[in-house]
Amino acid sequence: MSCLLCFSSIGFSSIEDYLFSDVGITSNIHGEIGLIDIPSSRLLEEGNLKLHLVNSEPVNSMLIIASPFNWMEVSLRYADINLYKYSPFPTFSGNQTYKDKSFNLKLRLIKESETTPELSIGFRDFIGTGRFSGEYIVSSKRIGDFDFTVGLGWGALASNEGLKNPFYEFDESFINRSGFGSDGSVLGGTLAYNTWFRGKKASSFYGLEYINKRSGIRFKIEHDSSNPFGLYKKSDINWGLTIPASKYLDINLFRIRGTDLGFGISYKANYSEEIIPKNEVVSSLNFSEKDKVLLMEDFRVFTGTMNVLLNNYGLAPQEMSIKDEDLEIIISQSKYRNQYTATKRVLELIKEILVLRNIKNVSLVFQNSNINTNSISLSLPKFIRYLEGNSSIPELRDHVYIDNFYPDPDKELIFKGDIDFPIYSWGISPALKNHVGGPERFYFGQVGLSFHGAIDFDKQSSLSGTVSFNIANNLDDFKLKPYSLLPKVRSNIREYLVEGKNSLSTFEFTRIFKPVYTKRGALISGMKVGYIEEMYGGVGTEIAYKDVRKPWYLAANFYWVKQRDFNQRFTFRDYETFTGHIDFFWDTPIEGLSVNLSGGRYLAKDSGITLNISKRFKTGFLLGAFATRTDISFGEFGEGSFDKGIYFSIPLDIISSRHNPNNAKFSWKNLTKDGGQKLMNTLQIQKFLNDSAYNLDYKSYGLQR
Amino acid sequence: MDYKDKLRISIFQIFILFFTTSCSHIGIYEELGTYFKNIFSEPDDLSFDVVDKVKFASMQMRLGNNQNTLIVLEEDNQGILKWTSSNAIKIYTQKGIITRFMGLDNELGILEIDKSHPILNDSLSKERKINLTSFYTFKNPDLYRLPVKTEFYYHDSDDLDIFGETFKVDIYKEEALDNLIDWKFTNLFWINQDTKRVIKSSQSITPKNPKVHYTVTRKYSKQ
Known part of the structure; x- marks a missing residue:
């Protein structure tokens, strides 16, 4: 063995690369890349998506963290706060503990170099109820196997024993940090910029990580004086370690406040790169x-x-x-x-x-x-x-x-x-319906089966439908009725779930009209009629125009719809409306970044604009966010103030050696409300053209496969 | 496919399943079904037709649990055989032991096999366990001449079926014992009892790649 060690000191300059499975930078209990409670300036490489679960009493969290760019990290947090009840009324929410949803954002300002540290700015709970609301400026520098972090925090990151807010010197109004939303409302869900970097105090925080290269374990120790929930605290020193289970999975153990032990587990992967490369073989031909x-x-x-x-x-x-x-x-x-x-x-x-x-x-x-x-x-x-x-x-x-x-x-x-028309097709898939965070119970759900069938009469026309059957559910425990100042265009979701356990989800006829081709682009149109989605039936038409040489294109849709009965069979309720939008799509000069501005009339007869921004990676991995503002007040909208959400879409062939253009999609909205709601399952005629759009951005990648 | 790959893909699938609940699409479930099938079963062998079309010496090869592909003998340089695949992977073997594997992100630059390796010097023994020290050089990231101690021993005998033809084989194992990077692996060699040549094998080439599995589908006439 001594001989082997001799080799190690002479020739093995890169032996560390083979010594351990490095999980890379890891998250704190708030989901940000950081130590235990404090953030660091580090960010995941773009294209990463991470699921992070934390058990740290009295706040347990599930987080989804994404990096659309190398300089931006966003995270969505769903927290269970055991300090409070869901509501003060046991008849309303029983014994259920308080649930909170929030977003975090971190932006890198200065990239680390050999001599200068990295600098980032972060906003914790910047759209939400403000329970975790705080801002920070943080810097990190790696020296050898150590990564040092120091920062200054406001709001939830500040303590009563902290420094006087340095911004007070510039403007005395920075001393006040009150109100959740930009309008001072308590509905949450707005950009609370009037509270950013405000408050009487700001607190410094610091810590270091040591990476043991033989085991891959990261040891963390930090000083954090903040205590936003006023918990019993014996020490401002928190410490812990992160154990790599694989390149993708890490386990976090830590001691916090000197009183409690905590546990976390993370799964992350970079979906901007193929995990398994494609392996399609084309044989050359030899003709006689x-x-x-x-x-x-x-x-x-x-x-x-x-x-x-x-x-x-x-x-x-x-x-x-x-x-x-x-x-x-x-x-x-x-x-x-x-x-x-x-x-x-x-x-x-x-x-x-x-x-x-x-x-x-x-x-x-x-x-x-x-x-x-x-x-x-x-x-x-x-x-x-x-x-x-x-x-x-x-x-x-x-x-x-x-x-x-x-x-x-x-x-x-x-x-x-x-092609020998008509073509008949059918299939069966699991039907999973979830409703999370209700006052009666945290999770309601249904497991069932969906049967899909379609007849293609020709290339342009098809008749299709989906019938869903229940296998198991706990939906009957729904007790409460929705309250809304607007027509209940979506908030009746509970009734649809309870009464529509066995239902005709969709049954519709679709036709694509003959396109108009010009040298300046294609004009396409189509129509749809039938039970378009689970809540609405009706008829509508859509049109789109695109010149593939231009980075933008236009689409418009117009539907008359009537609300379906809760049992989702063949009958309708009284509510009916016209809804429609004009959409402007722009593929920005930033690779993969697209903007969709959609203006029109929504289901509750409110009018306004939806902004949808997404980043698509060369593998097809998509990250996006949307927000809708219409001509209703925050009060009329209710909790959350306006409709918004995030979504991502993971390409299925990323872990397959075979090609497959399908994606697994996930979207999340903070609450199911009635304002700013669009009709779902529309024809989306622009997608027929859009399939060609993003592909054009990735010439070299497509040719490499 | 090693346990880490299986874990990685299982987690990915659970992740996908978790998130597809909001948008069920039949194509997704079909694809997931295929993935699960791939985890719990080995990929299908190449068909006889595919192999039979190629008149050169060939091997069916796969990396981990990926699909099998056909590699063809390109060159014989004093007993070191160079094999090539349609996607530009180059593999060098010496009496069935992979000594070089090019065309991956992380490559086996060269394996310097212990001179007393029983496969190299035709001294296979069912009774004897032998300790070997071979030197591995990896590329990207580079690691030069990593000494790896292994133990080579007889494991079992069996009948091996390749395209309907049955071969009586002895199975030998080569197990990693001691090295500076705690690299643990077990190589397997199926050795034809009649010719004493390797006709099937599973070998680890670098710590960052899944195992290479190959089966000789058309024998090289000079061996």
Whole structure:
């Protein structure tokens, strides 16, 4: 063994890389990257999503933490606070303890360098009830295996024995920290900027982490004088350790306030990168001389061979047209997330055949339903050079063009796909319904089965429906009726859950109208009629316009709907309304960042605007947030003040070697209220075009797969 | 696939299942079903047709629980065989022991096998346990000549079926004992009793990659 150790000191400069599974930076009990109670300036790399569970009496939390950018961390907290009851009225909420939902935000201001520390600013509970509300400025510096943190906190991070608020010197009004919302209301849910960095006191906090490289364990110790809930405290020193169970999982143990032990567990992964790389093999073709002659001379053999080869990979040619040395293939596919990946696969599969026919330019038109969304045109010799490793992606880009589809009457149609309509399809899936945080009980839910069926009459028209059946539920324990100053367009959710255990969830007819193609873009439209969603039935139409060369596009929808009966069968309630929106979508110059501004009339007949911002990563992982303000007051809206929420969507093929464009979606809203509510399960006609939009941003990535 | 990969994917699936409750879509459940199937069962073997099309010496290979792929013999350099896959992975073997594995993020740069390795010098023994010290060089991150002590011993005998042909095999194990990075692994070698050649194997190549599993699907004529 002494000989082995001898080697270690001489040649093993990188042995630490193999010594332990580093979980990386870890979270504090509030979900922020930090130590135990205090935050550090560190942030997760962009594309990370983390689930963090903390048991730290009397506050237990479930947190979801996301990093849309390297300089931004947002977290959603659902806390169970055992110090208080859900309400003072046992008849209303029994013995249930208080539940609180809040958001945290941290922004990095200065990145760490060899000589300078990292600096970040953070806002704890900046949209919520304000129970945990606090702000901080924090700096961290790593030296060797130690990471030092020092910061200054306000609000919940300050203690009565802290410093005098330094901002008091600039403006005396900083001494007051009262009211939850920007309007001073107690409804919560607004940006409480009138309280930020205010209060009589501000407190310093500091700590350090030591990373043991052999075990991967992080030891943490910190000084934190804050005590927002006025708990019994023996010491301002908290300490603990984080144990890596794997690269993705860590376990946290800590002692806090000198009195209590706590426990946490985190799962995190970076969904901006594939966890398992794709492994799709394309074999090269070898044709006999006889085959070659047939492929060169007979259009049916030429197109038929390509049709078979492409269909084997989920690429379904709809039409093929030829003009001199130019070939156009209209293709329909639902396998590849990225059009460039699909383009590459098409060329890999049929390049030998195209060369035989002396094709020089290929134009692939992507078809979704009956809509030709856009074309990707390329020089075949240049693309083959790239496929053979003789040119790079940047060189290839100059020979690949994205454009709107526009039919060329001079091209000769040599192949037309024949689909045998009508097509019948059906499926079964688990139906899980959740209602969390009600006063009677924390969790209500139902497990059931949904049966889906559809008939496609042609490419444009379909009839589809979903029937849901109950297996088990605890929904009968719902006792309370909703209260709302507005028409109850969504807040009757409990009645729908209780009475709709076995229901006809949807039953609708959809038609996509013939698109209008111009060289400046495509104008598409469609309609829907039937039981559109669980709460509404009606009829509506939608329209969208997009020029694929532009970073923006427009859509509009208009529906008349009537509220369905709670049992979700065939009958309706009295409430009916017109609802509709005009949507502006913009793919910003920041890669993957999209903005959707939607203005119009909502279900409760209120009018206003919804802002939806999302960040999409090259794998298809999506993070987003939305907020709606309409012409109703915070008081009319009720608790939460206005509608808002977050969502994320995880690509299913991120852990598969096979391609799959589907995502698992999750969305969270603070409360189910009636203001600012849109009709769900609409046609969303823009999605037929949008499928092509984000793909265009990731040229090189799509080609690499 | 090692336990960490299984844990990682299981957690991912629970995570997904947890979050799909708000938006159930049949495609998701089908995909999840496939993932669960993959965890609890090995990937399917390649079909005989796929293997039979290639007239060169070939092996069916997979990394962890990924799908099997066919690798083809590209070069024989004084007994060190270079195999290549369609996705540009290059594998070097010496009498069935993987000595180099290129084309991954973290690569096995070179394995310097202990000269007294029974597979190398055709001295397999069912009775004897032998201690070996081999040197591993990894790339990205780089680690130069890590000495790894192993114990090599006979484990079992069995019949092995490859595309309908049954081979009588002895199974040998090579277990990691002592190294500076606490790397723990067990390599398995299925050795044809008649030819004394490895026809199937599971080997760890680096601590950061899942195990490599291969089965010889078309024998190299010179071995």
